[in-house]
Amino acid sequence: MAEVTEPSKTSTWFEERLGLASMRKFLAHKTVPVHAGTMWYYFGGITLFLFVIQVLTGTLLLLYYRPSPGEAYESVQFIMTRVQFGWLVRSIHSWSANLMILAAFVHMFSVVFLRAFRRPRELTWISGIALLGLALGFGFSGYLLPWNTVSYFATKVGTDMAAAVPGVGHYIARFLRGGDDVGGATLTRFFGFHVAVLPGLTTLLLLGHLALVQKHGMSAPRWAEEERERKGMPLPQMAFFPNFFLRELMAWYAALGVLGTLAALFPWELGVKADPFAPAPAGIRPEWYFLAPFYTLKLIPSHVWVFEGELVGLFGFGLLALWWVALPFWAVDRKGVERTRWVTGAGVLLLAYLTTFSALGYWR
Amino acid sequence: MRRVLAALCFTVSLSAADTCVECHSVLDGNLQAPAKAFSNDIHSRFGLSCADCHGGDRTASDPEQAMSRGHGFLGKIPRTAIPERCGGCHSNAAFMEKYKPRQRVDQLAQYRTSVHGKRLAAGDTAVATCIDCHSVHDIRETKDPLSPVHPLRLPETCARCHADPGHMAKYKLPTDQFAAYRKSVHWEALAQRGDLSAPSCASCHGNHGAQPPEVTSVAAVCGTCHVMMEDLYKGSPHAPAFASMGAAGCVVCHGNHEIKRPGIGMLAGPNAVCSQCHDSDSAGGKAAAEMARQIGSLDKAIEKSDHILAMAQQSGMEVSEALLRQREAKEALVKSAVAVHAFRPAAVQKPVQEGLAITAETFHAGVSALDERRFRRVGLGVSLMTILITILGLWLAIRTIESRKHTGDSGPA
Numbered sequence: 001m002a003e004v005t006e007p008s009k010t011s012t013w014f015e016e017r018l019g020l021a022s023m024r025k026f027l028a029h030k031t032v033p034v035h036a037g038t039m040w041y042y043f044g045g046i047t048l049f050l051f052v053i054q055v056l057t058g059t060l061l062l063l064y065y066r067p068s069p070g071e072a073y074e075s076v077q078f079i080m081t082r083v084q085f086g087w088l089v090r091s092i093h094s095w096s097a098n099l100m101i102l103a104a105f106v107h108m109f110s111v112v113f114l115r116a117f118r119r120p121r122e123l124t125w126i127s128g129i130a131l132l133g134l135a136l137g138f139g140f141s142g143y144l145l146p147w148n149t150v151s152y153f154a155t156k157v158g159t160d161m162a163a164a165v166p167g168v169g170h171y172i173a174r175f176l177r178g179g180d181d182v183g184g185a186t187l188t189r190f191f192g193f194h195v196a197v198l199p200g201l202t203t204l205l206l207l208g209h210l211a212l213v214q215k216h217g218m219s220a221p222r223w224a225e226e227e228r229e230r231k232g233m234p235l236p237q238m239a240f241f242p243n244f245f246l247r248e249l250m251a252w253y254a255a256l257g258v259l260g261t262l263a264a265l266f267p268w269e270l271g272v273k274a275d276p277f278a279p280a281p282a283g284i285r286p287e288w289y290f291l292a293p294f295y296t297l298k299l300i301p302s303h304v305w306v307f308e309g310e311l312v313g314l315f316g317f318g319l320l321a322l323w324w325v326a327l328p329f330w331a332v333d334r335k336g337v338e339r340t341r342w343v344t345g346a347g348v349l350l351l352a353y354l355t356t357f358s359a360l361g362y363w364r
Numbered sequence: 365m366r367r368v369l370a371a372l373c374f375t376v377s378l379s380a381a382d383t384c385v386e387c388h389s390v391l392d393g394n395l396q397a398p399a400k401a402f403s404n405d406i407h408s409r410f411g412l413s414c415a416d417c418h419g420g421d422r423t424a425s426d427p428e429q430a431m432s433r434g435h436g437f438l439g440k441i442p443r444t445a446i447p448e449r450c451g452g453c454h455s456n457a458a459f460m461e462k463y464k465p466r467q468r469v470d471q472l473a474q475y476r477t478s479v480h481g482k483r484l485a486a487g488d489t490a491v492a493t494c495i496d497c498h499s500v501h502d503i504r505e506t507k508d509p510l511s512p513v514h515p516l517r518l519p520e521t522c523a524r525c526h527a528d529p530g531h532m533a534k535y536k537l538p539t540d541q542f543a544a545y546r547k548s549v550h551w552e553a554l555a556q557r558g559d560l561s562a563p564s565c566a567s568c569h570g571n572h573g574a575q576p577p578e579v580t581s582v583a584a585v586c587g588t589c590h591v592m593m594e595d596l597y598k599g600s601p602h603a604p605a606f607a608s609m610g611a612a613g614c615v616v617c618h619g620n621h622e623i624k625r626p627g628i629g630m631l632a633g634p635n636a637v638c639s640q641c642h643d644s645d646s647a648g649g650k651a652a653a654e655m656a657r658q659i660g661s662l663d664k665a666i667e668k669s670d671h672i673l674a675m676a677q678q679s680g681m682e683v684s685e686a687l688l689r690q691r692e693a694k695e696a697l698v699k700s701a702v703a704v705h706a707f708r709p710a711a712v713q714k715p716v717q718e719g720l721a722i723t724a725e726t727f728h729a730g731v732s733a734l735d736e737r738r739f740r741r742v743g744l745g746v747s748l749m750t751i752l753i754t755i756l757g758l759w760l761a762i763r764t765i766e767s768r769k770h771t772g773d774s775g776p777a
Contacts, residue, residue, distance in 0.1 A: 080682040087682065088740075242765060250758045257751040264744035267680040 030217070031237035032244045035224035040110035041244075042251040043103050044213075049252045050100035051206070053259070054138075057093035058195065065145070067191035069184045072147035073273040080270055091263035097139060099259060101289050104132050105354075112327070112347040115338070116219035122328040124212040127205055129325050134202045139287055141194040144187060152274035153284045155190075156182045161297070164310045183276065222338070285361060292354045293317055295361030324350070382422050383430055384414035401502035404510075410463050417441065417449060444484060446493040447475050474573035481573075490531070497521055497571075513571075515560045519545060522565040541565075544622035552625075563589065577612075586614040596705035626701065628663070632656035654709040658716040659700050665723035666693050672730030679737045686729035693722040 007015070015021060032041060064083055066075040079086035108128065111117055117125035144155045159182060163173035178185025220235050228235045238244050286294050293313075300309040323330075331343045388399035402408050407416070415422040420437035424430040431437045441449050451472030453459050460467045475481040475494075483491040497513055504511035512521040523542035525531045532539050545551050545565075553562035568577060568585045577585045587594025597603055597613065606613055612620075617630065617637045630637050631652045642648030669690055676683045696719030703711040 077682070077684065081685070243762060246758050246762050246765075250755050253751050253755050253758070257748055260744060260747050260751075264740045265680070267682070269680070270682060270684065 027241040028239075030214075030240035032218045032240055033220035033224065034236040034238050035220060037110070037114050037221055037224070038238075040106075040114060041218060042248055043107040043110055045248045046251055046255050047100055047103040047107050048206075048210075049255060050096045050103060050259075051202075053092065053096045053256075054100060055199070057089050057096065060089045061093055062195065067145070067188050069147060069187055069274075072145060072187060073270075076146045077270060080267075087267055088263055091267045092259055094268035095262045095266075096259055097142060098288070099255070099262075101132075101135050101139060103255075104135055105289075108132060109347060109351055112343065114219065114221045115331075115340075115343065116221075117328045117331065118219065118222075118338070119328070119332070121212070121216050121219060124209060124216065125328050126325060127209040127212065131202065131205055131209060134198055134205065136289060138194060138198050138202075139289060141190040141198065143287060144182075144190045145194065146270060147187060147274050148271035149274050149278070149281055150271050150284065152182060152276065153280045154286045155186065156280070157284065157294075158286065158290070159186075161310065161314065164308065164314055166311060181276075288358055288362065291361035292357035295357045295364070298361075382413045383425055384418075384420070384422050387427060387430075388414075398501040404502045404504065406503055406505055416453075443489040443493055444487070446495055447472055447481065447484065450494045451475075471572040474570070477575075478570070478573045479575045490534075492525060496525070515562075515564060516554065516558075518566060519551070519554075519564045541621045544620075548621060548623045549625045550623060586618075590614075592702050593705045596703065596711070600705060600707045602707055628656040628659050631659075631704065648707075651707065651709050655704055655712045658709065658712050659697070659704070662693070662697050662700060662716045662719040662723070665720055665727070666690065666697060669693070669723045669726040669730060672727060672734065676730050676733035676737065679734075681733040681737055683729060683733050686726045686733075689722055689726050689729075693719045693726065696722065 032038070061079065064075055064079045064086070066072060076090065079090050111125065111128065140158060143151045145151075159173050159176050162176060163169045165172060174180070176186065176189065177183070178189045225235055285291065297310060297313045300313045302309045304312045327343070327346075330339070332338050385399045385402060388395055398414070402414065413422045414420075418438050418441070419435065420432070421430050421435040424435070429435070455469050455472045457469045460469055476485070480491040480493070484493060499512050506513050508514060509516065511517065519542060526537070527539050527542040529539050550563045553559045554564055566574070567588070569575060584594070603613070606616060618626070629635055632638070636652065638649065638652035642652060644653065673683050673686055673690065677687070696715045699715035700712050700719065703715055
């Protein structure tokens with residue numbers, strides 16, 4: 001029999017104030033289902049880990065970055081060339097932003113194919129999609145901050161798209177740009193969105209998303225449950241702490257290794273300083289996660305019947321986003337029977353569209 | 365026949381403002397061609413008509429009346445009268461002001477001083493007049509790419525006569541200028557890089573006052589663009605020497621139509637132009653070799669820095685400041701090539717030294733960038749090893765925990 005030791009004064013002091021015993025009890029009982037798709041659970045944690053990296057490296061960049069057209073490019077150049085390990089911090093910030101969005105997409109599709117959005121997890125799904133939207137907002141606003149030619153013209157194209165929305169488009173574009181065109185006011189606004197508005201919203205939403213995950217626990221796919229039921233055995237579970245947590249930690253370390261390798265071997269380029277009076281360079285295109293809609297809009301003719309092509313495209317993307325957010329609601333019929341084939345088909349189609357059109361947008 | 369033509373023209377011209385164009389448009393062959401071409405003519409765009417050059421009454425629907433001598437109809441303008449006819453308007457500043465206030469009005473005066481003008485005045489109708497270069501009936505602005513005198517098309521326009529042995533035989537002029545020009549650095553700039561300011565025939569020979577530059581004016585012609593070279597040349601020992609020999613300045617070393625890209629090979633080596641007059645042991649030969657050595661050393665230093673900076677850049681290293689400095693080194697190289705025209709090694713030395721100081725700096729920046737790259741890679745290796753060991757440790761920890769559970773030790777559910 002193990003010897004029972006008296007708790008130290010310090011732990012008693014903290015226990016009295018924080019009630020850590022209840023948290024330990026909660027963690028001791030928290031489990032994760034074990035089945036063929038368990039590995040996909042790690043991507044939510046990887047996305048979170050990369051977000052934390054973003055916050056840390058972003059805070060370090062804030063020490064030197066200056067959000068004005070006259071100083072932005074030079075300050076990033078200073079970080080890259082003069083600040084000790086500045087190149088590493090900036091490269092990790094840029095690479096982890098891209099890896100975070102990639103991990104978020106993988107997480108989203110794993111949720112779709114494992115049917116983890118099912119009742120009662122509808123709000124977890126919606127908050128997750130909203131978080132992905134915020135991550136894309138981080139990407140769009142952060143892209144302009146180095147104030148180089150590519151980022152300047154990509155922002156011009158992006159805000160022009162917003163202007164195409166009927167009725168309110170002009171006001172949205174003016175709000176984003178802080179004027180009629182992309183300029184100094186846009187840079188300070190995007191900086192504000194990037195370091196204050198979006199982090200605030202993301203933190204709140206992320207806490208809500210994590211609270212919902214804790215409340216409902218990890219969802220096990222129906223096929224795994226049915227398979228075990230057929231065998232007359234319950235679905236095996238893994239203790240969240242330490243078993244799952246240590247595995248997640250391994251995944252984080254692996255992500256850190258990939259991040260470090262990319263940052264060291266392929267430091268993020270700075271490009272050429274933006275010149276608002278210069279013509280847009282040929283072949284301008286947005287970051288990879290906006291390539292699919294960008295290429296789609298390029299393919300749509302200038303006029304579809306009596307409507308402007310761009311407007312039709314934006315309307316289509318709006319409908320697609322709404323349909324995707326509403327996935328948990330149309331994934332079951334009125335009798336409560338799951339539309340398994342519909343969901344799998346929609347997931348495969350969306351994945352195929354995003355990968356094919358992103359590749360076409362990149363190469364053509 | 366005339367009555368049929370009159371009836372046809374009357375029908376067409378009932379609502380026509382310019383009966384010349386309207387009638388000739390429905391005629392055949394040579395009689396129709398001018399009317400068709402005239403729609404693209406700049407004179408047509410400004411509201412001028414056939415009658416403004418050929419005389420006659422543009423409003424008359426009866427061809428006989430429209431083309432009557434009584435209405436001043438001149439018919440086809442004789443070649444000898446063409447410059448005066450065009451100059452009637454183009455030499456009149458008050459008239460031209462109505463259409464193009466900044467248009468020059470000295471073309472006819474210049475033409476009279478040209479070889480073309482002088483020969484025409486002497487009765488030689490085979491020489492170029494206005495219409496041979498600007499075309500006739502579809503005259504376009506010089507800046508119009510379809511104009512035969514657009515900078516990109518001008519050499520071919522001159523070559524139509526000057527590269528034609530049959531046409532040039534009676535003037536005993538060579539016909540290889542165009543072929544030679546097409547091998548020159550000037551043609552490369554004009555045709556391949558699309559630099560419309562690059563020199564073509566008219567830049568050196570003049571356009572309306574075209575004539576070959578005299579021996580004494582060659583340096584001035586080249587100096588129009590190559591100002592610094594001309595200044596240095598004038599102060600050099602070559603200027604009086606070439607003048608006393610009757611040699612045409614720049615042409616002695618660079619040639620005329622087939623001007624090749626200059627390089628240190630012109631100063632020293634088997635194809636050196638200096639060696640045509642100076643022995644390698646003479647003071648001139650030694651000075652040429654010294655200038656070639658100095659410029660060559662800067663050229664090599666620039667190449668070395670370019671190479672190391674390109675390597676660093678390809679590895680993703682930030683070397684934009686050094687690349688910017690490299691531009692200054694390349695400017696110093698250009699300055700040193702310009703300084704050659706003083707024909708003194710001391711003049712070349714200054715820009716070369718400036719350039720070498722910059723390349724030393726940029727090469728050092730390249731070396732530092734590659735050192736930094738090495739440091740990063742070593743750092744990455746160490747970090748990856750640490751991460752790998754940590755992952756391995758975690759894996760062992762998981763195995764230990766899970767094996768303890770399987771052997772019945774206490775553990776989480």
